[in-house]
Every structure is written in structure tokens, then in C-alpha cells.
Amino acid sequence: MTRSGSIAVIMPAAGSGQRFGSQSNKLFANLDGKPLWQHAVDRFESRSDVGLLVLAVSADDESIFREQISELNCNLPIRLVRGGATRSESVQAGLDEVLRFTNEPGDRSKPPTIDRVAIHDAARPLVRQSDLDRVFAEATSSGAALLVAPVSGTLKRDTGSGSQTVDRRNMYVALTPQVFAIDVIRQAYARDRGRMATDDAQLVERTGHPVQLVTGSADNLKITYPEDLRIAEAILNECRSEFV
Numbered sequence: 001m002t003r004s005g006s007i008a009v010i011m012p013a014a015g016s017g018q019r020f021g022s023q024s025n026k027l028f029a030n031l032d033g034k035p036l037w038q039h040a041v042d043r044f045e046s047r048s049d050v051g052l053l054v055l056a057v058s059a060d061d062e063s064i065f066r067e068q069i070s071e072l073n074c075n076l077p078i079r080l081v082r083g084g085a086t087r088s089e090s091v092q093a094g095l096d097e098v099l100r101f102t103n104e105p106g107d108r109s110k111p112p113t114i115d116r117v118a119i120h121d122a123a124r125p126l127v128r129q130s131d132l133d134r135v136f137a138e139a140t141s142s143g144a145a146l147l148v149a150p151v152s153g154t155l156k157r158d159t160g161s162g163s164q165t166v167d168r169r170n171m172y173v174a175l176t177p178q179v180f181a182i183d184v185i186r187q188a189y190a191r192d193r194g195r196m197a198t199d200d201a202q203l204v205e206r207t208g209h210p211v212q213l214v215t216g217s218a219d220n221l222k223i224t225y226p227e228d229l230r231i232a233e234a235i236l237n238e239c240r241s242e243f244v
């Protein structure tokens with residue numbers, strides 16, 4: 001299996017899905033006839049600029065993921081690593097595997113080089129190819145970029161004694177993928193190993209490396225609550241061609 005892509009995708013998939021409320025991992029929930037996580041993989045499998053995908057999974061889910069991967073007709077090399085107690089720990093495990101991969105002796109099946117790392121939630125099935133094109137290109141030129149969606153409503157902060165309105169100008173919601181030159185993300189994770197961060201851009205921001213915002217489609221939603229799955233189904237039925 002020869003892939004020439006220079007982007008390694010790390011897909012954190014080791015969460016417990018507490019807000020989704022199902023007995024099993026929300027990533028196995030059915031969306032449009034297949035498990036949710038496979039839609040996220042599909043977005044990258046068809047891309048010639050992607051050369052490797054690393055899934056970070058929990059010990060409980062590993063055998064299910066291995067079984068489902070074996071049934072996939074996927075021409076993208078997929079490696080599994082053990083995720084951690086936090087999303088950052090899961091991404092760290094994925095990054096360690098990407099770095100191991102880049103140091104392995106070369107052979108025909110290996111892409112010539114991995115120069116960027118794209119970190120994408122397995123719980124985000126609907127990232128558009130046009131958005132991937134733009135955030136990948138921005139990461140090439142600036143070394144760090146993430147997809148974001150503008151805040152569309154009025155933002156409120158709970159002061160404890162009531163609400164306070166937050167100026168929403170220049171405010172965005174972070175999406176994924178978050179894409180970085182490999183040395184930028186390696187240094188950010190090495191510097192902040194173990195410090196809490198809910199996304200990867202935050203770690204890079206702490207190094208002082210500017211992270212560019214790329215406005216993407218708001219339908220790149222994260223399946224967090226049960227109703228999100230119904231919304232995703234409707235979006236897929238409405239504009240399937242945007243995602244293939």
C-alpha cells in the first residue's frame with residue numbers, strides 16, 4: 001500500500017461519550033448506515049495529501065476498533081494507539097506514534113516525508129473537503145492553523161449573580177482539524193506534557209507560535225449530545241456531495 005501524502009492525521013477516539021449518554025462509545029453510533037467514526041476517516045482516506053492515520057482508542061474499545069478496521073476497504077495506513085484519560089493525552093499518544101513512524105526505515109509503502117500533523121476529532125464526521133483544502137494550505141504557509149466557526153448568537157457569561165454579555169466580535173468556536181508543522185506540534189506537546197488543554201491550538205499558543213484561524217463550515221459539528229446525530233443525518237442527506 002503506497003501513499004505519498006505528507007500529512008499525518010491523528011484522530012482522538014478514546015473518549016467515554018458521557019454527554020451522549022449511550023452505554024457504548026458514541027463513535028460506534030450509526031450514522032447513515034455506518035459507525036460515526038468511519039465518516040471522519042472517510043474524509044481523509046480519499047485525499048492524496050494524507051499519508052497516515054493514527055487512531056487513539058481506549059482499552060475497552062480496542063478490539064471493536066480492530067474488528068471494524070479489518071472490515072474497512074481503506075487504502076490509508078491506519079495505526080491504533082492507546083488513548084489516555086484526557087483528549088490531550090490521547091493526542092500525545094498519537095503524536096508519539098507519528099514520530100515513531102517518521103523514524104522508521106523507509107520502504108516503498110512509506111510516504112517520503114510527514115511534514116504536517118492534522119488533529120481531528122473522530123466525533124466530527126462532517127468536515128468539508130473545501131475546508132480541509134484551506135486549513136491544510138494555511139498550515140503549510142504558517143505552520144499552525146485550525147478551522148473555526150464564527151459565534152452566531154449573543155455570548156453570555158454567568159457571573160454567579162446573573163448574566164453578563166460578552167462582546168462576540170473576533171470570537172470563534174474552535175473546530176477540527178487543527179493542523180501544524182510537525183516540529184511545531186512536537187515542541188508544543190513536549191513543552192506542556194500533561195498540562196490541561198481542551199484543544200491542541202492552545203498548547204501551540206502557549207509556545208508563542210501564532211495560530212491562524214480558518215473560517216470553516218458550521219456544519220462541521222462535534223457529535224456530543226444525542227440530538228447532534230439527528231442533525232448530522234439531516235446535513236448528510238441535504239449536501240452529501242460536499243463531504244466526499
Ligand SMILES: Nc1ccn([C@@H]2O[C@H](COP(=O)(O)OP(=O)(O)OP(=O)(O)O)[C@@H](O)[C@H]2O)c(=O)n1
Pocket residue numbers: 011012013014015016017018019020056083084085086087088090091121122123124222223224
Ligand atoms: N480522553 C479522551 C477524551 C476524548 N477523546 C476524543 O476527543 C474527541 C472530542 O472529545 P468529546 O467530544 O468531548 O468526546 P468525549 O470525551 O467522549 O465526550 P464527553 O465529554 O461527553 O465524555 C472525541 O473524538 C473523543 O473520543 C479522546 O480521544 N480521549
Ligand SMILES: C[C@](O)(CO)[C@H](O)COP(=O)(O)O
Pocket residue numbers: 087121173174175176198199200222
Ligand atoms: C477540540 C475541540 O473539538 C475544539 O472545539 C473540542 O474542544 C473537543 O471537545 P471537548 O468536549 O472539549 O473534549
